[in-house]
Every structure is written in structure tokens, then in C-alpha cells.
Amino acid sequence: MKKFFCIALALVMMLGCFAACGKATPADSANPADSAGKATGNPIKIGGIGPLTGGAAVYGNAAKHGAEIAVEEINALGGIQFELNFQDDEHDPEKSVNAYNNLKDWGMQILCGTVTTTPCIAVAPNSFSDRIFTLTPSASSPEVIKGKDNVFQMCFSDPNQGIASAQYIAENKLATKVAVIYNNGDAYSTGIYEKFSAEAATHGLDIVSVTTFTDDSQNDFSVQLADAKSAGAELIFLPIYYTPASLILNQAESMGFEPLFFGVDGMDGILTIEGFDTSLAEGVMLLTPFAADATDDATVSFVTKYNEKFSETPNQFAADGYDCIYALYEACTAAGITADMDTETICDKLIEAFATETDEDGNVTKEGLVFEGLTGAGSSMKWAKTGEVFKAPMAVVIKDGVYVGM
Amino acid sequence: MSKIKKLNKTTRSNFITYAIVIIAYILSQIFSSAGIMSNSLRGQLVPICAYVVMAISLNLTVGIMGELSLGHAGFMSVGAFTGVITAISLQDSVTSGPLRLLIAIVIGGIMAGIFSLIVAVPVLRLRGDYLAIVTLAFGEIIKNIVYCLYVGMDSNGLHIGTVSIEALQMEDGATTIINGPMGAVGITKLSTLLAGFLLILFSLFVVLNLIKSRSGRAIMALRDNRIAAESVGISPSKYKLMAFVTSAILAGMAGTLYAMNYSTVAAKKFDFNTSILVLVFVVLGGIGNIRGGIIAAVILTILPELLRQFSEYRMLTYAIVLILVMILTNGAKARQFLERIKGSLRFIKKKSDGGGAVNG
Structure with missing residues (x-):
């Protein structure tokens, strides 16, 4: 009898497993019957994907936390309600597609993701064919939005950052001899470098040294720095994330090499690294859409809330996540979207609401969403029909451990 | 029934392995068409097939030949990128999707086989754990080669370079196939569950028959006692090479199948971690036990997805x-x-x- 009980128990557990893999279709989670009473009762289901574990976890967690704060605020307003489900993808395309399918089972109506570029290139074609509206906080490669009418970006695209950096350096006559150190194992870094080098040539900047590294070799930069030094570089352009950048600053200091350093939005966050001597970052310039010590009300309130909740200073990714949810909120309000619509209707309406259409001469033929967020540097953002965002770049310099606008 | 009982033990065991695969395929087809399979599981079917083939292939090296390969993902990578290049360049000349996939898989396998020959010819002449060290390096080398590989296609044919896409000087409107560290982009998905299932059957057929054949017995004899085997005239390098190249070809095929299931594939995917993941399938399923390896590959691929409800503790639970x-x-x-x-x-x-x- 005892044995029989054992086997029966095992069978029940197996059934449990199968039930877990079984369906959880949108139909049974949406409960249209319950919402008959009040129109705003049902939340719109927003899925989020990003790396919450692994090497890129900083970015995914920041975007997730930013989005969570925005959802809380919006739900407290009492109008349209949002429900956020953020899934981990470990910065891996395969896991990202898995996370996407998982969210589809959950009944996702809008996708806010994915945070990192390479996984986003894998996920976007799926959301395109499933007609789920996608707004990525920080996947910046043009490949993400190429040929997909329902995929939009919140961040600058990589080429724009490269071009803006080269123009900024040339126009302000920061240097003529430039060295570049970039991560050639990363789509983001490579994308910026390619446009930067093309643009630099037209502005008379002389790129004297180009050296690379990959994620596996970002522990030592003495070779790259020595190359830049011997080539006589006056400025080092670093289109990379802040962790390797902090090491570069450190090693340059110990070599007694003191060029100007110029970074892009991935450099944002360098002041928050634990154990990093912020005096090393003194004089570093970077392009960023967001500065945590800006004094406008929206940023101050966001930074305070973020600090209270997660006891750290938000970086640009957190602000991107926050802005994504607010942009979706404004677009949903404008388009009159409710939770009981199917994803395809929501998708079409959101595309309609987001895109600003222009004719060949650049005259606006249809006004799209005009959004004032944390990452717009004081100006408003607009989206092209292709999904690309238009906003003003902001260059800051680090002085006395804080960003100062230039 | 009585006929099956009369067969010898290995044949019966092989039949059971085939039966498990076929039944699993039929069940998943039924569940899928009846609409009771979750999107999450449905999206994983093709990667599962690719990993199963990888497990079968590595089992041949580790279990049957008795040598450790720590760079099997490298062969997968070779197969994946060769397959993608083949499939995209044949886009206009071969219009039938399944046929294009078949050609890509075959060429991906052959290419992986050629690479494995380069690795194995010198290494398998040595005694000791050299194969493990060399394949470990091989996986990293392949990853770094693909990092600086740029392939594009225009009306003049394929262009291959190592600097950048611009440096290929292609005509306007050319397609980029492999863009350095960003890997292959813009792949048309061709892999289907049927293709994956047929590939599993094919690799099972190859490996199980190889084990049962005269050469298979020679390979196992070398594993068990090299000196004794050599004394009866079995050439170690010949038979080990045979097993290793077969294993690499299957890994290359699995790579193509895997790559053609996603719209993008980067070299970083096929790093040391993936090699170890496949090794874990083999070890957990029982070294040399083909059926165990298949089951372990399926379970360990699905498991992380089933554990999503644990959110932050997911990978911890997975390890436990x-x-x-x-x-x-x-x-x-x-x-x-x-x-x-x-x-x-x-x-x-x-x-x-x-x-x-x-x-x-």
C-alpha cells in the first residue's frame, strides 16, 4: 500500500509538471466578466524583458526598477491601469525569445523591451509577426527597428551617437588627434565606433589609434592605452559601458597618461561604481540623455523615489525604463486604449499614436506623440515612422564628482 | 511483442530509443495542433532538437571514444555560420524552404567536419588529455574568428573580409550576412520541428549504427585498453578520427538547425558555457548512454523556463x-x-x- 501511495504521489507530481507547461492563454487571464462594472478595472498587461542576472544585469535591473516606479505612479493616478511582468533573459538571444514566449502565455498586450541590443534583434521579428507593440528602452542598433513598423526605440540609435560625438568634438575643438578604444564583441560599441570614424574624417579629426577589446579581455587595457599614448592622442573616445571605462581611467592614471576622455551614454553610471575613485573621472565628458542630478521637478522626484526604493542613484537605463512606461501611458490615453482590446488593435492604435509622419521635404503631415520625459534633456521627443526617436543629445562634463552641462 | 523480446539486448534498447523520439514527436505535434501547448514550450521545440543532436554527438566523443571535448560549441558555431551563409546565398536560386534548409544543414555539417579534421589529425596521434585542451582553444578561436568576419552578398557573389562591412566595397542594396561581432542578422527562419525531428533520427541512426559496427567496436576497444587494441592491429588514430569527425559533423548540423531558428545568431552564443552545457547533458544522462543524454538535454532545456515563477531564485533553483x-x-x-x-x-x-x- 505504501508503495502504491509512493507511485500515486509521483504520478500526481508529474501531472503537476504538465499542468505547469499547459496553457495560460490570454482568454482566461483577462476575465472580461469582472470588468463589466468599472471601465478602468482591468490593467493593460505590459511585458518587460532584460538581463536581471549575469554580466549585463545592471542594465536590466535598472530598466526594470525604473519601469516599476512609473507603473506605480500611473496606477495611483487612477486612470488607465498597467500591470508589469518583467522577465530575465541573461543577455542571451535564445533566452530572450523564451522569455518573450513566456510573456505571451501570460497574456502580454504591449512589450517594453528588450533592454539589450542583441537579444532585441532576436525578439523584435517575433513581436513584429505577432503584432505586439514594442517599445525598447535601450536597444540602440538600427537593426532592431529595421523593417518593423511596430518596434520603437526610446534611446538614441548608435549611429546618431557616433555622429553627434564626432561633431561635438570637432565643433568645440576639443582635440585633433583622437584615439578610440571600443568593444568589438558588442553591437552597441561597434555601431557607434563605425559611424564615429566615418564622421570624424569629414570633420578633420585625425584618428591616430584604434584598439579593441571583448567582454573576455576587459580586465587589462595597458596595451590599448600605450598604443594611444605613443600615437600622441589628445583625446580618447570611449564608446563603451562604464565598467571597462572605469578601469581605463584607472590605468591611464597609473601610466601618467592624461588625455581628455569622451564617452557616450554607456559611460553614464561611472560615478556610482563602488570603490571607484571619482576623482579619476574628473574632466571626463560624455553624451547622455539623462543626468541624475538635474534639478527639474520630474528628475528630482524620480531620483528621490528610486533612492528610497532601491537605495541607489538611477542611471540612464532606469530613466529609459521610466520614460517608456510614461510614453506608453500617454499614447494609450491619446488613442483611447483599454485592456479588453486585442493586441493587434492595440498595436495599430499605438503605431498611429506614436509615429510622426513627414513628407519628402521634412514637413510634418501627421503629428504623432510629443513626449516630455526624463531622457529628453529638456526638449520633447518625437518618433519617426521607422521607430527612431528624435531628441536632443546632451553633453556633460564631470566636475567635482557631479555632471555639469556643457 | 514476442519478436522484440527475442532480439538481443542492444537492438531492443535502440528500438526503445527510436520509439521514445518518435512518440515524443507525435505527442508534441498533437498537443501543438490541438492548441494546448504553451507558446513558451512551442518556441523551445527546435532548440531542444538542436541540443538533443548535440548531446548525441558529444556522447559519441565522450562516451564511446572516451576523449573529452570542451569545445563542441565551436563545431556548432562553424555549422551555424556556414549554414546561414549557404541559406542566404541560395535564397534566390533555391526557392523551396525545406530544400534550402537541407542543403544548408549538409554544408554546415561538412564544414564542421573539415574543421574537426584540422584539429584532430595532429591531436589524436597523442596520448593523454590533449584533445580536451585543443578543443577548448578551438572553441575560443572560432569565436574570435567570427568576431572579425564580415560577409556580404551582392550581384557579384559573396564578399568576405575581416575589417568592416564598408571595406567589402559592395554594390548598393547588398545584403549583409555576417556583421562581425554582431553575428549573422536578417536570417529567414527555416527550421521546423519536423526538420529537427528528422535530424535527431538521422544522428541516432548514424551513431547507434556506428557503435554496433566493426569500427564502433574498434573505437570502444581503444577506449577500454589502447595497448591491447593496438596489439591486435587496430589503428588508434584512424578509428578515433572517424568517431571525432562524425561527432563534429553532427554538431555542425545541429548548429545550422539552431541558427536557422532565430533571426539573429552571434558567435558569443557558442562559447565555453555552451560547450559545458552540452557536456552537462551527457554527464547527467550517463556517459555513453545515448538515451539518457537525449532525456537530459530535453529536461535541462525546458527546466529554466519552468522555473520562471521563482524569479530571482531561478538559477539558484536550477543549480539545486x-x-x-x-x-x-x-x-x-x-x-x-x-x-x-x-x-x-x-x-x-x-x-x-x-x-x-x-x-x-
């Missing part, structure tokens, strides 16, 4: 499950317990057989 499985399948107590269950099942079966006879 791995450890538990290792203990439970190998511990003496656990084995006794399994034997007891087996015994009681036999007892129940005997009882019901007896009952049936009385009734009849």
Missing part, C-alpha cells in the same frame, strides 16, 4: 535541481529505492498478467 539529480541518480540509497520501485512495478505487472490469464 542539477545537484539533486546527480545525487539521486548516482547515490546508493537512491539506486536501491529505484530498484524497489522497479521490483514493485514488475510485481504489479505479473499480478495483472496472471489475472488476465484466468479471465481469458
